Amino acid sequence: EKVEKKISETFFYDYEDIYSRPFVTEDSGIPINLLTLKHSFGYDCTRSVNLLLMDSQTLMYIAGNQVVLLDLKTKSQSYLRSSSGGGIGFITAHPTKQYFAVGEKGKKPNLIIYDYPSLRPYRILRGGTEEAYVSGDFNDAGTLLASVGSSPDYMLTIWDWKEEKIVLRSKAFSQDVYKVTFSADNEEQLTTSGAGHISACKLCHIAKKLNLFTLYSFSCKYLYIAINLMLSWKEARNVISGTEWGNLLLWEGGLIKVELCRAEQKPCHSGPVSQLVLDEGELVTVGKDGFIRVWNFETIDAADSVDDTGLLEVEPMNELHVGRNVSLSFMSKVHDCGQPVWYAQDTNGAIWKLDLTFSNMTRDPECLYTFHSGRIEAMSVSPITYLLATTALDRSVRIYDFISNSQLSEIKFKQGGTALIWAPRVVNPKGGLIAVGFEDGVVRIIEVYDPKGLPVLAGQTNTENAEINLKQAFKPHVTAVTALAYEPNGDVLATGSKDKTVFFFAVEDEYEPIGFICVPGPVQALQWSPPSHVKSTLLILCENGFALQVPAPLPEEQDTVSTYQIKNLPTQYFHFYSIKSRIKVKNSPLEEEIALREKRKQEKEKAKLEWIKQQQEMGKEIKEEEPEEEPEEEPLPPLYIPEEPSPILCGFYSAPGKFWLSLGGYDSGFLYHCEFSNDHQDDPENKKDEPFEVIPIEDTDDNPIHQISFCTSRLLMFCGMQNGALRVYPLQDKDLKVNTLKEYWSFNVHDNDYGQIQGICSSYDDRFLITCGGDGNIFTFNILSPEDVHKELKAKIPSPRSGLEKEKAAEDIEDPNAYNIEEVKQKKEYERVMKEAEEKKKKKREELIALRHEFLSLLQKNQELPKHMQLHREVHL
Numbered sequence: 001e002k003v004e005k006k007i008s009e010t011f012f013y014d015y016e017d018i019y020s021r022p023f024v025t026e027d028s029g030i031p032i033n034l035l036t037l038k039h040s041f042g043y044d045c046t047r048s049v050n051l052l053l054m055d056s057q058t059l060m061y062i063a064g065n066q067v068v069l070l071d072l073k074t075k076s077q078s079y080l081r082s083s084s085g086g087g088i089g090f091i092t093a094h095p096t097k098q099y100f101a102v103g104e105k106g107k108k109p110n111l112i113i114y115d116y117p118s119l120r121p122y123r124i125l126r127g128g129t130e131e132a133y134v135s136g137d138f139n140d141a142g143t144l145l146a147s148v149g150s151s152p153d154y155m156l157t158i159w160d161w162k163e164e165k166i167v168l169r170s171k172a173f174s175q176d177v178y179k180v181t182f183s184a185d186n187e188e189q190l191t192t193s194g195a196g197h198i199s200a201c202k203l204c205h206i207a208k209k210l211n212l213f214t215l216y217s218f219s220c221k222y223l224y225i226a227i228n229l230m231l232s233w234k235e236a237r238n239v240i241s242g243t244e245w246g247n248l249l250l251w252e253g254g255l256i257k258v259e260l261c262r263a264e265q266k267p268c269h270s271g272p273v274s275q276l277v278l279d280e281g282e283l284v285t286v287g288k289d290g291f292i293r294v295w296n297f298e299t300i301d302a303a304d305s306v307d308d309t310g311l312l313e314v315e316p317m318n319e320l321h322v323g324r325n326v327s328l329s330f331m332s333k334v335h336d337c338g339q340p341v342w343y344a345q346d347t348n349g350a351i352w353k354l355d356l357t358f359s360n361m362t363r364d365p366e367c368l369y370t371f372h373s374g375r376i377e378a379m380s381v382s383p384i385t386y387l388l389a390t391t392a393l394d395r396s397v398r399i400y401d402f403i404s405n406s407q408l409s410e411i412k413f414k415q416g417g418t419a420l421i422w423a424p425r426v427v428n429p430k431g432g433l434i435a436v437g438f439e440d441g442v443v444r445i446i447e448v449y450d451p452k453g454l455p456v457l458a459g460q461t462n463t464e465n466a467e468i469n470l471k472q473a474f475k476p477h478v479t480a481v482t483a484l485a486y487e488p489n490g491d492v493l494a495t496g497s498k499d500k501t502v503f504f505f506a507v508e509d510e511y512e513p514i515g516f517i518c519v520p521g522p523v524q525a526l527q528w529s530p531p532s533h534v535k536s537t538l539l540i541l542c543e544n545g546f547a548l549q550v551p552a553p554l555p556e557e558q559d560t561v562s563t564y565q566i567k568n569l570p571t572q573y574f575h576f577y578s579i580k581s582r583i584k585v586k587n588s589p590l591e592e593e594i595a596l597r598e599k600r601k602q603e604k605e606k607a608k609l610e611w612i613k614q615q616q617e618m619g620k621e622i623k624e625e626e627p628e629e630e631p632e633e634e635p636l637p638p639l640y641i642p643e644e645p646s647p648i649l650c651g652f653y654s655a656p657g658k659f660w661l662s663l664g665g666y667d668s669g670f671l672y673h674c675e676f677s678n679d680h681q682d683d684p685e686n687k688k689d690e691p692f693e694v695i696p697i698e699d700t701d702d703n704p705i706h707q708i709s710f711c712t713s714r715l716l717m718f719c720g721m722q723n724g725a726l727r728v729y730p731l732q733d734k735d736l737k738v739n740t741l742k743e744y745w746s747f748n749v750h751d752n753d754y755g756q757i758q759g760i761c762s763s764y765d766d767r768f769l770i771t772c773g774g775d776g777n778i779f780t781f782n783i784l785s786p787e788d789v790h791k792e793l794k795a796k797i798p799s800p801r802s803g804l805e806k807e808k809a810a811e812d813i814e815d816p817n818a819y820n821i822e823e824v825k826q827k828k829e830y831e832r833v834m835k836e837a838e839e840k841k842k843k844k845r846e847e848l849i850a851l852r853h854e855f856l857s858l859l860q861k862n863q864e865l866p867k868h869m870q871l872h873r874e875v876h877l
Contacts, residue, residue, distance in 0.1 A: 013121035020085035028743035035781040039405040042777035043371040051345040056336035062088045064750040085748040089133040095142045103133025128157040135179045139187035148180040242273025258305045274329045290326035294318040318358040322365045349373035376772035378420040379759040384431035386795035391417025401795040402780045408466035415440045418480045426490035432798030437481025440816040445472040449800035470810045475820040476503035485526035496523030515566040520546045545576040545645035572676040575687035581640040642666040668704035671695045711766045720757025724750030751775040
């Protein structure tokens with residue numbers, strides 16, 4: 001027999017050789033270290049399992065293309081990059097905690113085993129799936145590793161991981177698979193679970209070869225199988241799974257044996273069960289309701305239905321309520337000084353430290369870190385210091401110091417945040433004012449200040465780093481605010497919304513409404529013209545392909561007696577008409593085919609004319625012949641114009657009346673240079689405006705640019721991509737030209753599938769770049785300068801306004817159905833009109849009563865006259 005060569009126990013890969021680096025265009029001269037990762041502020045807490053404890057000091061989680069190792073004592077971070085740049089699917093620890101596995105995403109991704117705590121790559125497992133790993137699990141002995149892939153293959157692979165060998169491969173299921181686990185009491189048993197199914201398999205050695213036998217596989221429309229939602233034992237015949245409605249299902253041999261609930265048929269949890277853990281002979285359930293409950297496992301194992309309901313009432317032995325507004329998805333256990341400690345992932349944006357000993361010495365749940373939950377909707381940096389503000393649909397606004405890498409403060413509201421802008425220095429010289437837009441149409445002006453600058457009352461101390469105060473709240477829109485923009489001179493704030501309106505406010509100590517205009521589509525972005533332009537105009541970009549330009553309205557020229565709607569504001573429209581199909585034809589063999597056909601036609605016509613000339617010279621009479629029927633040519637494919645207009649994603653001014661656009665959908669792949677025309681049409685919908693110039697952008701046909709910003713010198717253009725990548729284009733001068741944007745620097749940082757970059761901007765002094773994404777991550781980068789150069793820098797928190805401590809709290813708008821500014825105006829106008837009408841009616845009634853009294857008086861006097869002098873009744877009438 002051929003002796004297989006073993007991999008040495010002491011062999012390690014070099015991390016420097018395997019981690020993914022930025023892409024730089026060849027011979028461009030762009031330094032590879034143009035940007036270096038400084039810190040990760042976010043946490044992808046909505047990912048089903050994103051928490052791993054290696055020991056009592058080190059917590060690990062996935063952040064886009066990085067695994068973050070967080071030191072719980074020093075709060076410092078270190079990072080492991082993905083090897084492919086395609087993202088990371090899962091992380092899991094070896095039973096000994098001496099190793100951990102990182103399953104990646106991308107084309108034929110790697111599954112890398114790292115040594116801990118050295119973090120050296122120990123083994124690289126290849127060929128386990130086509131596109132992404134979704135789950136993995138070591139057996140109890142730690143000798144085998146099971147992994148499962150995503151679509152299209154859903155491949156279950158068993159690895160002899162120390163030898164980097166596949167010992168068995170099999171399709172796990174034909175639908176999405178979320179989890180693979182070895183059985184709790186028999187490591188020859190495997191269970192996979194996914195979209196409405198559970199499958200149990202057994203590993204068997206036949207003729208020295210490992211085989212996989214399916215014990216049973218079943219689907220059920222009632223199955224709510226999230227990632228950590230089932231446990232199996234008794235040779236995988238018994239499985240317990242959670243449900244969406246909070247009860248537990250006990251399965252035996254592929255059939256539901258009994259449904260478990262609490263006394264009086266109360267559910268085990270008030271909401272979905274997110275994790276089941278078998279811990280020291282007890283079953284622990286983790287719920288989205290914020291409860292952790294501990295059940296007697298023997299009672300569960302022996303459970304059977306007692307009546308036709310199929311329900312069995314069981315009470316937990318212990319329970320812990322972690323807190324209000326807590327939604328637990330996953331827990332991980334470590335031992336600290338011999339005592340078990342649990343760490344929990346909260347999908348509402350937190351990491352908790354929990355004590356589940358349930359004794360009189362049990363410590364209360366401790367919230368270690370808080371984060372945004374879900375996608376970061378908007379962010380902005382201070383115009384004068386190293387502070388960052390962010391908001392999300394989790395209803396919070398957060399302030400970060402990106403020099404000290406710390407979150408300073410947060411404030412919660414009743415609705416989710418959707419837009420945010422830091423007021424420029426000209427509006428607030430201290431740099432402490434922020435405008436935030438919300439999903440219910442409200443705009444709030446908040447101020448950030450250092451509480452240490454306030455007068456201290458006797459017996460009190462101001463120890464907070466920063467505080468946030470609501471200064472003003474107003475409601476210009478009926479649906480989500482999507483864009484905010486301050487005029488460069490600081491006189492006007494423009495707000496845009498999904499309700500197809502743009503509202504203007506005079507920026508004073510209290511923001512006063514000037515008026516609003518209606519636009520043809522939901523507002524995507526707003527940008528004022530730079531100070532270099534002679535006239536101050538606002539560029540309005542709508543989702544549905546419209547761009548508009550309007551001048552800043554003057555408050556004194558607006559008649560706001562009956563409405564805030566501005567009807568006479570000069571408006572220029574640009575309705576984007578797709579030219580991508582034409583560009584593709586021009587740059588494809590089809591263009592050559594068109595030219596060839598035209599050439600043939602001309603040659604034929606030329607030959608005919610020469611023949612006629614020859615015949616005439618010979619004196620022959622030429623009879624008029626019927627035109628020859630030309631052979632039918634294959635019709636050319638028609639130019640394609642998408643039925644639904646491609647969405648405008650972002651844009652910016654290039655010159656007065658000219659602007660660049662980035663579009664999604666069919667029209668992605670280019671930056672389009674557009675210009676407003678002076679040609680006015682009554683209906684903008686009928687306009688078909690084409691860009692006059694285009695710049696093709698490499699590898700963006702299916703990956704459009706979502707965000708664009710510039711450094712203050714405008715010599716670097718930063719682009720945030722749909723796939724979570726960050727691009728930097730060096731510019732030779734401040735303007736874009738057709739031959740520019742060929743050389744760039746690119747780095748995959750956010751998640752490649754759902755980490756679309758939502759915001760990108762540099763610090764006020766161009767030393768740092770910040771990005772935020774749909775994956776909940778926020779990254780800060782050093783621009784060129786190494787970390788040690790920044791050690792002397794410090795963020796300055798604005799001092800409070802004079803008299804702030806004496807002010808009453810600003811009145812907030814908490815009701816999402818509250819009237820907006822125009823509705824209030826219309827209501828008042830309606831009430832005024834009704835009041836005037838009522839007063840007119842009242843006046844008429846009074847006049848009628850007076851006339852009646854006068855008439856009765858005249859009748860009386862008439863009666864008193866002698867008969868012959870009295871007027872008859874007919875005369876009265």
